Amino acid sequence: MTAEPLELNVISWNAGRIRLLDQSRLPFEEAYLDIDDVAALANAIREMRIRGAPALGVAAAYGLALAAYRGQSLEAAAEILGATRPTAVNLAWALKRVMGAARGSKATEIAASALDEARCIHNEENGAGRAIGRFGADLVPKGATVLTHCNTGALATAGFGTALAVIRTSHEQGKRIHVLVDETRPLLQGARLTAWELQRLNIPFTVIVDAAAGEMMRRGKVDCIIVGADRIAANGDVANKVGTYSLAVLAKENNLPFYVAAPTSTIDTSTASGDDISIEERSAHEVTTFAGERITPEGAAGANPAFDITPARYVTAIITEKGVIRPPYNKTLTQMAGVSGRVVKTGASKW
Secondary structure, X not given: OOOOOOOOOOEEEXXXXXXXXXHHHOOOOOOEEEEOOHHHHHHHHHOOOOOOHXXXXXXXXXXXXXXXHOOOOHHHHHHHHHOOOOOOHHHHHHHHHHHHHHHOOOHHHHHHHHHHHHHHHHHHHHHHHHHHHHHHHOOOOOOOEEEEOOOOOHHHHOOOOOHHHHHHHHHHOOOOOEEEEEOOOOOOHHHHHHHHHHHHOOOOEXXXXXXXXXXXXXXXXXXXXXXXXXXXXXXXXXXXXXXXHHHHHHHHHOOOOEEEEOOHHHEEOXXXXXXXXXXXXXXXXXXXXEOOEEOOOOOOOOXXXXXXXXXXXXXXXXXXXXXXXXXXXXXHHHHHHHHOOOOEOOOOOOO
16 A cells, blocks of 8 residues: 655745746756746746646746736736747636736735636646546546656646546556656656656556657557647647657557547637647757757757647547547537636737
């Protein structure tokens, strides 16, 4: 019998400051950043010290609370934070929610209202993850080997997780699952972060290089694939960490279910399809170096799209806190939009 794992304190509000677990230093050091201005938070987001679509939403919400606490312009803070990671829709969704709460408050109550809304978003994401875990675990067979990509646990959500919530709940139900963890190049969120979380949770896992996933499927070593999402379009197309599309195509070829786990705050009904999603291009330096050392010939060019688009036809089901959504997504996602206030419509970029 193993001890109950400690919950991670990924992000918190601490006496007028935001405290973040610095994910860039994991798994070697568990260190925290104390942030007291919006520009520093924006830098932490860009530098991937805090990452994962739901966690970015929580961080952005606290960022506006920080601006309000210091008597700064919320509109200016929202512009700064909104420009940091364009693909993850939760960030824009959270900014709009906090801005709405602040606008509906008296001048003397703006800071308190912004912080209350940020805390509400944080609590909602945690509750959503637990519900995702319960719904998703019903899809995972006993004794299954589950392949996952990138990091989708507490680190990525500031809560219970998305794809990793399904894995965690399945493990807690005694299903004796095993997890194959894609290393997730170029920043190794799988090898560094998912492996670290699974180890803390006492869930059996094996790290594989990204390119080995297809061969593992071909040899019958995978029972299902579960990934997260940074944005889901109205037609069911999914933007997620680059490499997800390849996994989905391989899953289709090998007749394996491909599940996407995400809170409804990741569903963007104002985006018609994946073709309309802006894909973040990160520095080529992340590709041409490894652990700070150059691994390519000097002067070699590199391309570094941080995300890719998986067409809806490859997605077996989308697991949300409201239940499991199945095709045709252009109908089922619209139906959910009618019953859930959490489904985002980003609209114009102004706050």
